[in-house]
Amino acid sequence: MAIRTVFKNGTVFDGTAAGIADLVIEGRHVVDVGTDLDGDHVVDCSGKSVLPGLFDCHVHVMTRDFNLARAEQQAFSLQYYEAKRNLSLLLDQGITSARDAAGADLGVKQAIAQELIEGPRLQIAISMLSQTGGHGDVHLPSGGHRSIPMMTAHPGRPNPIVDGPDGVRRGVREVLRAGADAVKIATTGGVMSPGDNPRHAQFRADELAVIVAEAAAADTYVFAHAQGTEGIKAALRAGVRSIEHGYYLDDEAVDLMLERGAWLVPTLSATRAIIDAADSGIPIPEENANLAREAVEAHQASFALAVQAGVKIAMGTDSPPYWSPTASNLRELALMVNSSSMSALDAWRATTSSPAELLRFDTAGKLAAGKLADVVVIAGSLSDLDDLRGRVRQVWLDGTQVR
Numbered sequence: 517m518a519i520r521t522v523f524k525n526g527t528v529f530d531g532t533a534a535g536i537a538d539l540v541i542e543g544r545h546v547v548d549v550g551t552d553l554d555g556d557h558v559v560d561c562s563g564k565s566v567l568p569g570l571f572d573c574h575v576h577v578m579t580r581d582f583n584l585a586r587a588e589q590q591a592f593s594l595q596y597y598e599a600k601r602n603l604s605l606l607l608d609q610g611i612t613s614a615r616d617a618a619g620a621d622l623g624v625k626q627a628i629a630q631e632l633i634e635g636p637r638l639q640i641a642i643s644m645l646s647q648t649g650g651h652g653d654v655h656l657p658s659g660g661h662r663s664i665p666m667m668t669a670h671p672g673r674p675n676p677i678v679d680g681p682d683g684v685r686r687g688v689r690e691v692l693r694a695g696a697d698a699v700k701i702a703t704t705g706g707v708m709s710p711g712d713n714p715r716h717a718q719f720r721a722d723e724l725a726v727i728v729a730e731a732a733a734a735d736t737y738v739f740a741h742a743q744g745t746e747g748i749k750a751a752l753r754a755g756v757r758s759i760e761h762g763y764y765l766d767d768e769a770v771d772l773m774l775e776r777g778a779w780l781v782p783t784l785s786a787t788r789a790i791i792d793a794a795d796s797g798i799p800i801p802e803e804n805a806n807l808a809r810e811a812v813e814a815h816q817a818s819f820a821l822a823v824q825a826g827v828k829i830a831m832g833t834d835s836p837p838y839w840s841p842t843a844s845n846l847r848e849l850a851l852m853v854n855s856s857s858m859s860a861l862d863a864w865r866a867t868t869s870s871p872a873e874l875l876r877f878d879t880a881g882k883l884a885a886g887k888l889a890d891v892v893v894i895a896g897s898l899s900d901l902d903d904l905r906g907r908v909r910q911v912w913l914d915g916t917q918v919r
Contacts, residue, residue: 518542518543518738518915519542519556519557520540520541520542520547520554520555520556520557521540521541521555521556521558522538522539522540522553522554522555522558522559523538523539523540523541523556523558523559523561523566523891523893524538524553524558524559524560524561525560525561525562526556526561526562526563526564526565526566526837526893527539527561527564527565527566527897527898528541528549528565528566528567528883529565529566529567529568529864529868529883529898530549530568530866530882530883530884531567531568531868531869531872531881531882531883531884532865532869532882533861534565534861534864534898537549537550537551538550538551538552538553538907539553539566539883539891540553540555541601541889541891541912541915542555542889542915543889543915544574544888544889544914544915545885545886545887545888545889546883546884546885546886546887546888546889547885548755548885549883549884549885554708554762559893559910561803561893563895563896564893564894564895564896564909565894565895565896565898566863566883566885566891566892566893567610567868567891567892567894568869568872568880568881568882568883568887568890568891568892568900569610569611569612569613569636569839569868569880569888569890569891569892569912569913570609570610570611570612570613570831570846570867570868570892570909571611571612571613571614571830571831571867571868571871571872571875571877571880571881572606572611572614572615572617572831572832572833572845572848572867573614573615573758573781573830573831573832573871573874573875574617574760574781574783574832574833574834574835575602575606575614575615575616575668575832575833575834575835575845576616576617576618576619576620576764576824576834576835577598577599577602577603577606577614577616577619577620577624577635577835578595578598578599578602578616578619578620578624578666579595579598579619579664579835581728585664586844587809589754591639592668592670595619595666596624597622599619599620599624600633600635601633602818602835603628603633603634603635603636603638604626604633604634604635604683606635606636606845606919607634607636607911607913607919608905608908608911608919609633609844609845609846609904609905609908610846610892610894610908610911611636611832611845612636612637612880612890612892612911612913613636613637613638613639613871613872613875613877613880613881613890614636614637614638614639615638615639615641615697615698615832615875616638616639616640616641617641617700617739617741617760617832617834618641618642618643618644618646618652618666618667618676619642619666619667619673620638620640620642620666621640621642621670621672621673621695622642622672622694622695623672624633624696625637625638625640626629632656636913637877637880637890639697639698639875639915640695640697640698641691641698641699641700641739642673642674642691642694642695642696643667643669643673643675643676643687643691643694643696643700644667644676644700644701644702644741645676645678645684645687645691645699645700645701645702645727646676646677646678646701646702646718647677647678647679647687647702647718647719647723648677648679648721649711649712650677650702650705650709650712650718651702651704651705651706651709651712651718651741652667652676652677652702652709653677653698653709653712654667654709654710655710655711657909661842665682667797672694672695673694674687674690674691674694675687675690676691679723679784680720680723681723681726682721683723683892684719684726684727684730685726685727685730687727688726688727688730688731688734689730691894692730692734692736696736697736698731698736698738698739698757698875699727699730699731699737699739700735700738700739700741701719701724701727701735701738701739701740701741701751701756702718702719702740702741702742703717703719703724703740703741703742703747703748703750703751703756704716704717704718704741704742704743704744704746704747705718705743705744706741706743707743707786707787707790707804707807707808707811708790708804708808710801710803711761713744713807714743714744714748714764714807714811715743715744715745715746716744716747717744717746717747717750717763718747719750721750721754722750723754724750724753724754724756727754728754728755728756734756736752737756737757738754738755738756738757739756739757739758739759739760739781740756740758740759740760741760741761742756742759742760742761742762742840743761743762743763743764743811744763744764745764745765745766745769748762748764748765748769749768749769749772752772752773752776752778753768753772755776756778756828757778757779757799757874758778758779758780758781758874759773759778759779759780759781760781760783760834761781761782761783761786761815761834762782762815762818762819763787763811763814763815763818764778764811764814764818764824765818765821765822767820767821770821770822770825770827771823771825773825773827773828774825774826774827777828778827778828778919779828779829779830779870779874780819780822780827780828780829780830781829781830781831781832781835781874782815782819782822782829782832782852783832783833783848784816784819784846784848784851784852784855785810785833785834785845785848785851786833786834787808787813787815788803788809788851789834789843790805790808791805791808791809791812794808806914819852819855819856820855820856822858823852823856823857823858823862824856824857827857828870829852829862829866830866830870830873830874830875830900831848831849831852831863831866831867831870831871832841832848833845833847834850844904844905845905846901846904846905847867847904847905848867849863849864849867849901849904850863850902850904852866853901860898860899860900860901861898863901864898868882869881869882888914888915889912889914889915890912890913890914891910891911891912892908892910892911892912893908893909893910893911894907894908894909895907895909902904
């Protein structure tokens with residue numbers, strides 16, 4: 517018989533609102549939220565806050581840091597051991613659901629499901645589809661290729677470089693065959709890719725239409741790395757579900773997001789992480805560091821514009837926490853609040869119920885009867901977003917305490 521565990525005396529945030537309440541879980545599910553509830557096992561949450569398991573909608577678990585020179589010296593298989601560590605770091609912070617935005621293959625997801633390694637509930641894209649010369653094309657002027665393990669094709673990770681309607685159709689079908697849950701594309705250049713520019717649009721309208729249609733035929737969706745204005749708007753017109761980054765939004769782009777019901781995954785941490793890494797002496801190419809510096813203020817202004825207009829927001833980080841032992845995915849919440857009109861509760865919604873809707877994880881993201889028992893207990897108030905990583909006290913995944 518399953519044990520009833522009751523979390524008592526804490527502030528419960530159910531994914532939408534917060535108040536003093538008790539939470540009861542039994543087996544893998546939440547069974548009740550209310551007052552004066554009892555159970556077989558009591559977790560005293562006095563002075564603490566109780567939340568649904570947290571989400572990060574943009575991670576890359578098959579990576580370590582920005583040191584590309586070091587990456588070139590790594591054995592191919594090392595990325596899998598780094599993924600094991602990174603998945604564990606996500607759980608440390610109460611992140612029980614995540615979307616890997618390129619890199620993790622089906623084997624990583626299966627290893628979690630078979631309990632060979634620990635990790636959050638994971639949605640994977642496997643490869644980021646990109647045009648020749650685009651954000652995912654790591655070709656260098658020397659004729660070589662930049663060594664980025666999470667972007668290197670192998671039997672479980674299809675070649676991401678595709679061109680023309682027939683090429684992109686095949687690319688979508690290949691990533692879906694490889695086990696992708698959703699289709700990731702690059703509709704602009706990027707800050708960290710060689711030889712392109714985040715403002716430049718990539719893929720033409722006919723290619724984007726095929727990509728979205730093929731994903732829809734497989735009952736899934738497309739999300740787009742999109743930093744420059746025109747590439748953002750092209751992705752939205754084609755019907756992508758979410759815009760990742762959104763550095764250079766304008767009023768028309770925001771209107772399109774509202775009209776299409778698209779989501780923004782802002783990854784405010786990402787540009788700051790690149791700059792911090794460059795300032796710390798990590799050998800980031802000067803071109804890439806300068807692009808990041810140029811983007812920071814525009815990124816913040818674009819995010820503020822989207823929030824003010826009522827665009828749906830889901831938390832994502834682009835994985836900066838892996839770069840240092842003290843960094844945190846949860847820094848993103850304070851960045852969102854400090855960069856816009858969002859309140860602390862808005863940020864928590866963007867990290868729980870909103871991403872559950874984006875990723876179509878219908879059984880997660882809220883504390884309500886019948887939902888999965890993903891529970892996080894943090895010390896202190898929900899309005900205080902400082903040092904969230906250090907304040908995580910308990911993490912429960914599917915009704916089992918994992919931290």
